[in-house]
Structure formats: C-alpha cells, structure tokens
Amino acid sequence: MIGLFKIFDAHVHLYGGTYFKYLVRQKPNRLDIASELRALAAKGHIELPGDDPVQLAKRWIDIIDKWKIERLMLFSSIPGDEESVVQAVQSYPDRLSGMFTIDPNSNLMMETAVRRLKEDKLRGVVMYPSFSQLNVSDEWLLPLYNLLQECRSLMLVHFGKLVIRPREYACMATTTEPAYSDPKDLIPVAKKFSGIRFIIPNFGAGKFEETLALGKECPNVYVDTAGSNLWMQEHASKPDLRIVFQKFLDAFGPGRILFGSDSGMLPRGYRYDIVDNQLKLLQEMRLPIADIKKIFYENMAGLIEPR
Secondary structure: OEOOEOOEEEEEEOOOHHHHHHHHHOOOOOOOHHHHHHHHHHHHOOEOOOOOHHHHHHHHHHHHHHHOOOEEEEEEOOOOOHHHHHHHHHHOOOOEEEEEEOOOOOOOHHHHHHHHHHHOOOOEEEEOHHHHOOOOOOHHHHHHHHHHHHHOOEEEEOOOOOOOHHHHHOOOOOOOOHHHOOHHHHHHHHHHOOOOEEEEOHHHOOOHHHHHHHHHHOOOEEEEOOOOOOHHHHOOOOOOHHHHHHHHHHHHOHHHEEOOOOEOOEOOOOOHHHHHHHHHHHHHOOOOHHHHHHHHHHHHHHHHOOO
16 A cells, blocks of 8 residues: 555556467568577567466566555456466465456457356456457457457556557568548447447557547546556647646546556666656646555456456
8 A cells, every 4th residue: 555545457468478478470581499598588679478377467466565566457468368367366366356358350269258257257358459450340250259248357448659668679571551540430349249348458558539529428447547558648638747637537437547557678667757647637736545545445346357
C-alpha cells in the first residue's frame, strides 16, 4: 500500500527467457539463437532472465514488495509463451493474475484459447489488430468472442501507435496496418458481446478522441493508463496528462479506468515513477479518495472476481 492506496497494476509484461527465444526465432536471416540473444540484450541494455517462469515470478514478487504494490496483471506478450504466465500465476495466485497474447491468424487460436481460459483459468486475451492485420470485427473472430463471453473473460485490444521495444532491440520491424488501429471499430463488437469486458491500453495510444467515443458508446469498455504515454507529444492537440485524465473521467467515469505501469523489462524492473506521478496528479486534481481507490485497485480487482 502506498499511503492510503492499494495498487493493482493492470498492465505488466512477463518478459522471460522463453519470450525472447520465441521472438528471435521469428527473425528472418538470423544468426544462431544464442548470438541473437546476446545482441538483443546488448542493444537494449537489458537483462534476459532464465527460462524458469516460477523463478521470474518470485523475482517480480520481491520487486513489488519493495515498492509496496499488492497485485499485478501479467501478460504473456507473444503467442506460444502462454505457459510462462500460467506457471507464474499458479505460483502466486493471490498476487498475480494473467492474460495471454493470441495470434488471430493461427488455426490453433481457438484450441489455445479454450485451454488457457477454461483449463488454466487465465483471465483473458491480448490482441494487436494492426500488427495482426485483422480488423476486430472480422467474422473469423466470432468463435473467440463467443468463448470470451461464455467465460466472462477480459480482452485487451491495442489500438493506435504500436511500439514493441524487444522487437526494436532484436532489429526486427514492427509492421502494422493503420486501417485496423481505430478503436471505433470495436463499437459494434462490444455492443454485440456485452458480457466481455474490453480494455484499451495506454489511453488509446494516440487514438484519443476515438477511444473517448468508444467509451461513451459502450459501458463494457475500460481504458488503462499504462506507461509514459509519449503519444501525447505527437497528438495534434498536445494534451498533457491532466487533460487526458479529465477527459477520460468525463467519458468513462472513475469506475472504468485502470491504472497500469507497462513494466516488464529487467533490470529496470517496476516503473514506480509511473504510479507515483499518476497518484500525485489525481490527488492534485482533487479527485475523491474513493475514486482514486477505484482506479488504482478496485476496478481491476472487480474485473477478475468470479461473476
């Protein structure tokens, strides 16, 4: 607990050794895996953890204990690495919850989703439509939406600008299709599948007005505050974080905003500056304490409670 406030971080990546191995195996014209991993670590000035997700989970628990953070929502951030987050969450079920990234172009999408949601009890899926080059309203995704609704699961959908730092460090391009990066594409889907709780990360990652419009239309859509939100510098209106928070409070209300730090890289560890800055800002804005508690803990905790 930080002062009066418990923290449930809704956006943390589990970047373990297996993640980086899956990543460099996708690289065309690559060197051997060990050489690629060494080069990646050197370019990014990062540490590559070992392959044991239980050890990595223990390390994250030690890190967040230092910063007095209660709980994390962990993402397996590349298709194929779901088992890492499963083992991490099972090691510390009272502190860690998990979601996994899907490959919507894979014929194994549904088999994987059924196993991870129903058997392993992960809380939801993560999708990058512009990276997958698939519109969220594509009929191919209907079975997935039906499954998510049946399981009362979460779906985090990244719209707007997409930056994947590990791909940069591996010298791999992140090719996206801007036509699929508009949050308003989710409006008919969210209305049809009202039992799914959708989360838009990073305040829409530059799709500011579009995410506000989505939230006004669809009460089952949430937004997270994750990361540095550098998109504000490139947005035409050049909003500051105070303006962004106020706009989302007006459109979504305090009950549909989730704090996130976008932590994940080691040895940097937990991005305490994000929680500190956002907590101080909301207090300066004179947001009621009850509403701050919703944003930083209660909303995410409520989303993962059995329904």
